[in-house]
Amino acid sequence: MSNIREVAQLAGVSVATVSRTLQQPELVSLKTRNKVLAAVKQAGYKPNLMAVKFRSGKTHNLVVLVPTIANVFFARVISGMQQVAHERDYSLLLCNTLADQEMEASYAKMVQTSQADGLIQLRAHNPFASLEPASDAVLPMVNACEVLDKTNCPTVVLDNRAAACAMTEHLLSLGHRRIAMIKGPSRSPLTRDRVAGYRDALEAAGIAYQDELLFRGDFTLQSGHKAAAELLAMTNRPTAIFCENDEMAIGAIQCLKQHGVKVPEDMSVAGFDDISFAQYCDPPLTTIAQPAEEFGSTAVSLLIDLLEGRLTKAPKVILPFELIIRTSTGPVRGA
Amino acid sequence: MSNIREVAQLAGVSVATVSRTLQQPELVSLKTRNKVLAAVKQAGYKPNLMAVKFRSGKTHNLVVLVPTIANVFFARVISGMQQVAHERDYSLLLCNTLADQEMEASYAKMVQTSQADGLIQLRAHNPFASLEPASDAVLPMVNACEVLDKTNCPTVVLDNRAAACAMTEHLLSLGHRRIAMIKGPSRSPLTRDRVAGYRDALEAAGIAYQDELLFRGDFTLQSGHKAAAELLAMTNRPTAIFCENDEMAIGAIQCLKQHGVKVPEDMSVAGFDDISFAQYCDPPLTTIAQPAEEFGSTAVSLLIDLLEGRLTKAPKVILPFELIIRTSTGPVRGA
């Protein structure tokens, strides 16, 4: 690899002139510029950007902490991130954390060790928690999708409570009164908000909330299947299931079919996310569409703005959702 | 951010001693070591790894070029990459190329500009093609999943021809004689190999290959749906469809159902990849399982070995496949 000194020598100028020719050509005379450019070409010179980054103290790298890239929703989020990052000349350092705190901390350390300028976390956990001695300084971090309750960093969220409420209202409007919910891990604020929205709607309809109608899943197809099996074992079955994501809904639907329960005739099923498979399942899934790519692009935008000092205070961006009614939900039997 | 000089001053030693304490503590006396460690702690010192990388000329970054991260199969591949990369202390710079050559070139440039040590390409195209003046030097690159025909870099592949042949044989064994194929873009070697395997099996069974039974898709759910629609419009319909990935198979199945064609009674459908949704569709999909994560982990391993000089010549790793028979394929009607 040739360096700037070689080029300078070849062109018969100083290294400063080479640097200027490449960075601020207007400061260099046309004649010298051409000499330098010729030398650059001849030497096959490619500036060592690592040196540039080192010197400038800016890496233009962003760490992305994603719970599971295998989750279709997150894949779309990352896709949105990538686009904006590329446009704004940043790179993404991806980490598939599997929600492991040590893994998260290990990547968060990249920010502290100057390997990245900032970080985006897609889960409700502060990856710096175990590292920082609880400094009050603003962390170079953006929290998106599932956000921490108490945080002073920019966030990008959906109004999960309102979305869950909307879906529950849809089911209520179809006459359902016993509506089960297959939820995510209890600790998650995202799950908590969606359960809250579900309860809001029930309450508004004057229906008592019942703990036994809540089933625990982990956002995988399998867990949806399993939860549905538990639900079918109830003596007093619900007539509708609201799943916290589409994967669990698809898993649940399969289980219902295997038990001869027809969707939506015998049981309505709704999902959340509107992944591409949602409209290709049988029956096509009623769900909540989230602007996945926009989560990613907004998060990256915010982070870059934060890093480049264009953010005075931490904004909280709320992205819109849309209730997508397909045919996996229908009127309650006998309505 | 404190630096090594501050720590040295604080501990009353030279910077070399601080560096040694952190890198090769056995060379430093216990007493000094403790002094230094205390100073490190007091200063909240975090070594600037960008400086280290700059100096060493090794970034420990790997660029990953993935055609579409939204494709479940690739998401799994990346997941496998991440794991090995982390184990071996490398980071992944992710690029969702959408098969755009300019985008690929722009990221490949990161290798040339010393921002990354090597690159993994998951598509049959040399991202350095437009950059390098056709040097014969070994590129710091590994090609996986869909590989270039002529390349002297390490590759990780499936024997797509054999896999497609196996699937076709399975369909033939069920009595199918008119077997359609929904394939990918024609230029792709992957598609070419799978079509070749399909023809191998037909030929071995003494069945003439017919061009009209090949339908073009692009690996998306939509394209599978569309291709199936075209196929249903034929006067002499096939009795089975072999799709080059699961997404297209799922899209095709929906289309068939919408037209009242029962799977597998009226038409068998097979996929390729065995994504998680494959066993949760209706009917569960007969497919070819590929060790997706292993593609990723192997590719990263090979690349690191190559970069660290542990590879004498470019290996071509062939990963195993498995025919997974579920219920989307069945005996031909009237057999």
Add this chain to the structure above:
DNA sequence: TTGAAAGCGCTAACAC
């Protein structure tokens, strides 16, 4: 308009 030189933070060769 150009050049000389300092210095970003770190490591390692060499000296003591």
Add this chain to the structure above:
DNA sequence: GTGTTAGCGCTTTCAA
């Protein structure tokens, strides 16, 4: 066992 110092490749004053 420890210190001094050169230097990785680049940008950016400061001087000429």
